[in-house]
Amino acid sequence: MFNVLLTGVLTGLALIVAIGAQNAFLLRQGIKGEQVLPIVLVCLASDIVAITAGVVGLGHVVDRWPGVLPVAQVLGGVYLLAFGVHAALRAWRPQGMEAGEGTGMTTRTAVLTTLALTWLNPHFYLDATLMLGTVANSFEADRWWFVAGTFIASTVWFFGLGFGARLLRPLFARPTSWRVLDGTVAAFMGVLGYTLLTH
Structure with missing residues (x-):
């Protein structure tokens, strides 16, 4: 039982501890100390919903109708490009920031x-719903212990990243940073x- 829980924690961390659009946004807002809690709660709730859905069968539905993923891929790609352009504009005209000062x-x-x-992000469905749902179901009767482990991993990571980012504030008081x-x-x-x- 404990081994299954630990496996869930480690597997969850392996999938979410990576630089992605979601984590990059949370890191930036964490440094600024702006709307961190709502962002963390949305990230955590999204993981819980997607993983739970994967365990109870949504993963099989997505696998059966793969046309869902290309649609998400196009929408996600366009959104990420727009987000990237916005970040590039911020980089073009950076501003320093005192600790705790946000932009509203x-x-x-x-x-x-x-x-x-x-x-x-279609990778979110693949990782949280299909992959974790499939791995969880492989533990059969103990699958919810695995799921509990992934929830612990998500909670530790998102709260740690969001509220731990404030330690970087002195560095980001400079526009260059x-x-x-x-x-x-x-x-x-x-x-x-x-x-x-293009994939």
Whole structure:
């Protein structure tokens, strides 16, 4: 039972601890100390919904009708390219920031952006729904212990990234640091968006 729980934790971390659109957005907002809790809660809730859906059978539905993924791929690719352009514009004209000073992003905007970066990413479905759902079901009667482990992994990661990013605030008081971060985010979003559209 404990081994299954631990396997769930490690598998969950292996999939979510990666630089992606969702994590990049959370990191940036965490550094700014702006709307962090709503973003973290949306990320966590999305993981819980997708993984649970995978365990109870949505993964089989998506696998049966693969046409769903190409649609998500196109929408996600366009959105990521737009997000990358926006980040590039920020990198072009960076501004320094004192600790805790944000730019006034509303909770609604933060939530909608997080939802888009999460649910328009086909890799999210493949990882959270298909892969974790399949692995969880392989444990049969103990599958919910595995699922509990993935929930623990998501909780630790998102809260840690979101609220731990504030430790980087002194560094990002300089405009140059924001230019590097936003430039990196823009390049990553551009590559990922292009890959989704052409894959």
